Amino acid sequence: MSSAEFLVQGFIKAFELIFSLNPYIVSITGVSVRVSGTATLLATLTAIPLAFAISFIHFRGKQALITLVNTGMGLPPVFVGLFVFLMIVPVGPFGFLNIVYTKEAxxxxxxxxITPIITGISLAAIKAVPKLIIETVYTLGGTEKDAAVATLKEARFGIITAVLAGFGRALAEVGAILIVGGNIAHTGSVGGIGEGLSETRTLTTAITSETSKGEISTSIALGIILISLVLSVNIMANYFQRRD
Amino acid sequence: MKEMFRIENLSKSFGNKKVLQNINLKIFTGEIFAFMGPSGVGKTTMLRLLNLLEMPTTGKLIFNGNDTAILQKNNVMSRMSMLFQRPAIFNTSVFNNIAYSLVIRRVDKKTIEKKVIDALDLVGLAGCEKQKSLTLSGGEAQRMAFARAIVFKPDVLLLDEPTANLDPANVAKIEEIIRKIRSELGTTIIMASHNIHQVRRIADRVGILLNGELIEVNSKEQIFTHPFDARSYAFINGEFIY
Structure with missing residues (x-):
């Protein structure tokens, strides 16, 4: 079999796996979206108030916090994975939580x-709102709360972009979740391929393990889904950036 | 006439830079008062102080007989409205822009609709309520900002160079709106302008600011015909070098 035929066969089988809604592939996709979606939701709930606090409240250590956020935007995932792992292993300070090799981890x-990423981009979007908008709110009789709400509305497309960027980063991440999640699938084969349904196996971690096993068509199928998801998120992010 | 503002020995500095020095002035209810002077003499800062966007470094600002230093800032600000030289426009429809001050005051929907339509009529933008505000021309945006500033019927309207950068047709429209607001709503209007001709057309009284000092306050007629201060005379006659 030539390399071209090998690739073509791989893609054909990959599309068969996708369109037949293979349970193994579906379960991996489900775990990816659930884990990344939940992480994005929690990060958003932290990041947006944090970005507003940094923008509107004067407090000691504000500059240090901004530096921390900026540093956090470039954190190496493997380091984060190792750090979390050391915290949650049974002998670690948070070992009592018993969450190592789980979706929670x-x-x-x-x-x-992703919290620093969403915070940093939201902060930039909030800072881009002209000071005159906030002053206009005050001149029309608004309070600090009204000014914050008006800023949120003006920065909405930038903030949505920040959330989508965070979600995209989470979906595409592999190093950290491989360390703390363990890339676990249940034993036994489903749909004729791979192992059982995914427990902590995501699109990215599954691609690494399936490729190392030589299951190229499964890897291609997972890659197509991953790229499609990330592409969709980026198209949405671009759409909101254009509207801004 | 009832006193709206009383300014006593007011000064304002930003760092080491003194922007306004020892200002003493009374502004009365229902009048159109203009701070006139060349660019950079503190006119905008004066309006920002009256609107409580800035606080004086020294001196007192009395509003309706009460010292603004001890009043709840928001209670005073909610009775005024200020229009900036370049209005800040919310990225939403014309209707939502104008309705904003009524929405935050929790006015009911029907009243908001009626007041917004009335305000649009007043500024000559009837029928534009659904338009995206960012698509308005400079003159239309300024008129929309006027409608937004007066829709909740403030006691005081502060105008910072309200027609700067506008074409003559829009200048005429804005001046007409200012006269209408005063005659129909009885609003006290305080403006800052370096446009001598405009001040002459619409103001009742004029205060001339030079280098942060209020050098002369008088009726429009007096200022433009027989100013007391030689510097006022020079500024009005275009002989003042700045």
């Missing part, structure tokens, strides 16, 4: 990775 690692 993966959500925690992704939360740490």
């Amino acid at each position: 993966m959500i925690l690692a992704q939360y740490i990775l």
Whole structure:
């Protein structure tokens, strides 16, 4: 079999797996979206109030916090994975939580990775709102709360872009969740391929393990789904950036 | 006439820079008062102080007989409205822009609709309520900002160079709106302008600011025909070098 035929066969089988809604592939996709979605939701709930606090409230250590956020935007995922792992292993300070090799641990690692990203981009979007908008709110009789709401409305497209960027980063992340999640699938084969349904196996971690096993068509199928998801998120982010 | 503002020995500095020095002035209810002077003499800062966007470094600002230093800031600000030289426009429809001050005051929907339509009529933008505000021309945006500033019937309207950068047709429209607001709503209007001709057309009284000092306050007629201060005379006659 030539390399071209090998690739073509791989793609044909990959599309068969996708369109037949293979349970193994579906379960991996489900775990990916659930873990990344939950991490994004929690990170958003932290990041947006944090970005507003940094923008509107004067407090000691504000500049240090901004530096921390900026540093956090470039955190190496493997380092975050190792850090979380050391915290949650049975002998670690949070070992009592008993979450090592669970989705919760993966959500925690992704939360740490993407919270600074969503905060940083939201902060930039909030800072881009002209000061005159806030002053206009005051001149029309608005309170600090009204000014914050008006800023949120003006920065809405930038903030949505920040959330989508965080979600995209979480979906595409592999190092941290591989360490804390363990890339676990249940034993036994489903749909004729791979192992059982995914427990902590995501699109990215599954691609690494399936490729190392030589299951190229499964890897291609997972890659197509991953790229499609990330592409969709980026198309949405671009759409909101254009509207801004 | 009832006193709206009383300014006593007011000064304002930003760092080491003194922007306004020892200002003493009374502004009365229902009048159109203009701060006139060249660019950079503190006119905008004066309006920002009256609107409580800035606080004086020294001196007192009395509003309706009460010292603004001890009043709840928001209670005073909610009775005024200020229009900036370049209005800040919310990224939403014309209707939502104008309705904003009524929405935050929790006015009911029907009343808001009626007041917004009335305000649009007043500024000559009837029928534009659904338009995206960012698509308005400079003159239309300024008129929309006027409608937004007066829709809740403030006691005081502060105008910072309200027609700067506008074409003559829009200048005429804005001046007509200012006269209408005063005659129909009885609003006290305080404006800052370096446009001598405009001040002459619409103001009742004029205060001339030079280098942060209020050098002369008088009726429009007096200022433009027989100013007391030689510097006022020079500014009005275009002989003042700045």
